[in-house]
Amino acid sequence: xxxxxxxxxxxxxxxxxxxxxxxxxxxxxxxxxxxxxxxxxxxxxxxxxxxxxxxxxxxxxxxxxxxxxxxxxxxxxxxxxxxxxxxxxxxxxxxxxxxxxxxxxxxxxxxxxxxxxxxxxxxxxxxxxxxxxxxxxxxxxxxxxxxxxxxxxxxxxxxxxxxxxxxxxxxxxxxxxxxxxxxxxxxxxxxxxxxxxxxxxxxxxxxxxxxxxxxxxxxxxxxxxxxxxxxxxxxxxxxxxxxxxxxxxxxxxxxxxxxxxxxxxxxxxxxxxxxxxxxxxxxxxxxxxxxxxxxxxxxxxxxxxxxxxxxxxxxxxxxxxxxxxxxxxxxxxx
Amino acid sequence: xxxxxxxxxxxxxxxxxxxxxxxxxxxxxxxxxxxxxxxxxxxxxxxxxxxxxxxxxxxxxxxxxxxxxxxxxxxxxxxxxxxxxxxxxxxxxxxxxxxxxxxxxxxxxxxxxxxxxxxxxxxxxxxxxxxxxxxxxxxxxxxxxxxxxxxxxxxxxxxxxxxxxxxxxxxxxxxxxxxxxxxxxxxxxxxxxxxxxxxxxxxxxxxxxxxxxxxxxxxxxxxxxxxxxxxxxxxxxxxxxxxxxxxxxxxxxxxxxxxxxxxxxxxxxxxxxxxxxxxxxxxxxxxxxxxxxxxxxxxxxxxxxxxxxxxxxxxxxxxxxxxxxxxxxxxxxx
Numbered sequence: 001x002x003x004x005x006x007x008x009x010x011x012x013x014x015x016x017x018x019x020x021x022x023x024x025x026x027x028x029x030x031x032x033x034x035x036x037x038x039x040x041x042x043x044x045x046x047x048x049x050x051x052x053x054x055x056x057x058x059x060x061x062x063x064x065x066x067x068x069x070x071x072x073x074x075x076x077x078x079x080x081x082x083x084x085x086x087x088x089x090x091x092x093x094x095x096x097x098x099x100x101x102x103x104x105x106x107x108x109x110x111x112x113x114x115x116x117x118x119x120x121x122x123x124x125x126x127x128x129x130x131x132x133x134x135x136x137x138x139x140x141x142x143x144x145x146x147x148x149x150x151x152x153x154x155x156x157x158x159x160x161x162x163x164x165x166x167x168x169x170x171x172x173x174x175x176x177x178x179x180x181x182x183x184x185x186x187x188x189x190x191x192x193x194x195x196x197x198x199x200x201x202x203x204x205x206x207x208x209x210x211x212x213x214x215x216x217x218x219x220x221x222x223x224x225x226x227x228x229x230x231x232x233x234x235x236x237x238x239x240x241x242x243x244x245x246x247x248x249x250x251x252x253x254x255x256x257x258x259x260x261x262x263x264x265x266x267x268x269x270x271x272x273x274x275x276x277x278x279x280x281x282x283x284x285x286x287x288x289x290x291x292x293x294x295x296x297x298x299x300x301x302x303x304x305x306x307x308x309x310x311x312x313x314x315x316x317x318x319x320x321x322x323x324x325x326x327x328x329x330x331x332x333x334x
Numbered sequence: 335x336x337x338x339x340x341x342x343x344x345x346x347x348x349x350x351x352x353x354x355x356x357x358x359x360x361x362x363x364x365x366x367x368x369x370x371x372x373x374x375x376x377x378x379x380x381x382x383x384x385x386x387x388x389x390x391x392x393x394x395x396x397x398x399x400x401x402x403x404x405x406x407x408x409x410x411x412x413x414x415x416x417x418x419x420x421x422x423x424x425x426x427x428x429x430x431x432x433x434x435x436x437x438x439x440x441x442x443x444x445x446x447x448x449x450x451x452x453x454x455x456x457x458x459x460x461x462x463x464x465x466x467x468x469x470x471x472x473x474x475x476x477x478x479x480x481x482x483x484x485x486x487x488x489x490x491x492x493x494x495x496x497x498x499x500x501x502x503x504x505x506x507x508x509x510x511x512x513x514x515x516x517x518x519x520x521x522x523x524x525x526x527x528x529x530x531x532x533x534x535x536x537x538x539x540x541x542x543x544x545x546x547x548x549x550x551x552x553x554x555x556x557x558x559x560x561x562x563x564x565x566x567x568x569x570x571x572x573x574x575x576x577x578x579x580x581x582x583x584x585x586x587x588x589x590x591x592x593x594x595x596x597x598x599x600x601x602x603x604x605x606x607x608x609x610x611x612x613x614x615x616x617x618x619x620x621x622x623x624x625x626x627x628x629x630x631x632x633x634x635x636x637x638x639x640x641x642x643x644x645x646x647x648x649x650x651x652x653x654x655x656x657x658x659x660x661x662x663x664x665x666x667x668x
Contacts, residue, residue: 012346012350015350016346016349016350016353019350019353019354019357020353022357023353023356023357023360026357026360026361026364027360029364030360030363030364030367033364033367033368033371034367036371037367037370037371037374040371040374040375040378041374043378044374044377044378044381047378047381047382047385048381050385051381051384051385064400064401064402064403064456064533065400065401065456065503066398066399066400066401067398067399067400067401067502067504068398068502069398070501070502086543086544087544088543088544089544103501104479106479106480106491107479107480107491107492107493108491108493108494109480109489109490109491109494110490110491110494110495110555111491111493111494113494113553113554113555113556114494114553114554114555115547115551115552115553115554116547116551116552116553117493118506120502120504120506122398122399145438145440145441146440146441146443155443156443156444157440157441157442157443157444157445158441159441159442159445159451159536159537159538159539160442160443160444160445160447160448160539161444161538161539162538162539162541162544166536166538167404167437167535167536168401168402168404168454168535168536169399170401170454170504170535170536172452172454172506174544174545174547176551199398201501201502201504202493202500202501202502202504203493204493204495204496204500205493205494205495205496205554205555205558206547206554207496207554207558208546208547208549208552208554209420209422209558209562210420210421210422210423210496210508211508211545211546212542212545212546213449213450213508213540213542215542217449217450217510218449218450218542219447219448219449219450220447220448220449220539220540220541220542221444221447221448221539222447224539224541224543228541228543
């Protein structure tokens with residue numbers, strides 16, 4: 001049976017046209033919604049897988065743990081270069097630990113009975129962490145199996161050194177506890193080897209009965225024991241002392257203590273040990289080295305006497321430290 | 335103009351009906367797809383927000399860091415209860431650190447020149463971590479601002495103690511390095527206060543010049559300095575020594591060293607300090623206390639002499655340790 005021929009102007013005919021075009025439109029809309037739905041479903045599944053990976057696999061939360069700073073350290077050392085490699089080597093250095101808002105002031109009660117504390121911290125400026133920072137969710141930290149310590153001429157295993165470039169960037173250091181301000185949640189410490197902004201994970205009291213080995217049971221590698229007393233002779237001429245005096249009002253840690261400030265500069269320069277690359281860099285810069293301490297830039301030259309032995313350090317000039325203005329000298333390779 | 339009346343049987347009429355019902359069906363489908371699409375979109379956005387929070391906010395990856403064990407410790411202490419609170423207090427205790435497959439044997443080179451190492455580890459059995467384990471993605475670690483140390487009768491701030499329940503469950507402890515086996519990536523250590531399975535984050539050499547404070551500069555809270563020498567008198571009767579001898583072939587850490595095994599048991603019981611709750615628990619159990627060391631269960635009683643002073647410990651029996659069979663005594667509150 002053939003389709004009856006309709007009068008194109010008839011209302012039925014118009015109605016059918018309308019309905020058919022409506023169907024076409026609905027089908028198109030449905031197709032679009034289907035596509036959108038599928039896209040959303042795919043995206044949701046993808047993000048969920050990523051979340052699972054982040055929580056379980058990449059971060060391996062079942063095996064490791066996420067550590068978060070409970071405060072940050074405000075240090076007299078704004079830069080990594082020149083920060084003493086051990087706090088005990090420069091006892092006049094100063095810093096304060098400012099705890100986060102969620103740390104209770106009660107946590108410090110009784111701490112005033114101890115002269116020294118262990119500070120557990122993150123090596124946050126390690127270049128092996130930096131590389132990973134750019135990759136969100138990245139967790140694998142690269143480290144070298146062997147490194148050359150500044151006091152040794154050849155490589156040793158990372159576990160035989162105190163290098164900051166460790167498998168896990170968690171360190172601990174001993175410092176003298178100077179003062180506790182529970183109200184501002186601030187610990188004032190001295191004898192520090194930590195750079196400005198170091199994230200703090202924990203504080204615990206130093207107890208010699210637990211933390212010290214009796215000398216008759218002790219053995220230390222000779223490359224440490226034979227070099228531990230090595231100090232460079234540091235000369236701070238009178239004109240430099242005069243320059244430094246004028247800068248005292250600008251200081252954060254030593255404003256009212258000129259003698260301690262001189263002492264901290266001398267101690268720091270006396271024990272600073274540069275790597276081979278850092279030495280070459282200084283030589284390329286007319287042997288002008290730079291050390292920043294508190295708000296002062298200390299310029300000095302460094303010469304090894306012809307008869308050998310530790311180098312002589314001569315401070316040539318001090319001037320006010322303005323952050324981010326020292327690139328050429330300050331950006332020296334570590 | 336009124337709608338023309340159609341013959342219900344006409345083909346146009348049927349066509350319109352079909353189209354209208356098709357429209358209705360399409361509209362319903364579209365409505366459904368819309369709902370599904372909206373649901374997926376919502377779900378996707380929710381998961382994405384969760385992922386963002388996980389990566390940035392909850393975990394604060396910009397501020398903290400994920401640490402992963404590089405190995406695990408195999409200890410003569412299978413349980414937390416009875417593990418010495420400091421390694422130096424029980425020098426005959428033994429353990430070995432077995433490093434992960436991805437740790438290079440070169441990392442240990444030069445470590446043999448040191449007698450002692452710092453072991454950085456995770457407090458993996460802390461109950462404050464356990465609580466968080468059950469909540470995937472949970473990262474906030476709860477800790478008390480103040481705790482009562484076993485040697486003190488009142489609470490002090492967490493930072494004035496060496497309690498394992500710290501803001502970040504990262505600890506470090508000093509141990510004697512006995513032997514290095516680079517081939518199996520194993521370090522044999524003694525004088526340990528770590529429980530079986532402790533995840534290891536790092537090893538670094540102990541250097542007294544950095545890690546020890548000269549005595550004239552030192553201050554320690556009196557609740558530590560006055561109790562540090564306190565030891566309980568431990569008696570191991572002859573019949574117990576005979577029992578122990580028979581168990582020697584089953585030992586992992588002391589198989590060939592009966593004298594050291596006796597010594598480790600005595601040292602451990604001499605310094606074990608129970609909390610108030612643990613004491614009450616022991617009393618409810620006819621004053622029978624239990625200490626597991628290596629593969630041996632040591633049963634003992636503990637009495638404070640009427641004239642005061644440290645308690646006397648009498649070892650009553652030793653028998654072979656079978657894991658997970660000690661619930662009633664072993665599950666004692668910590």
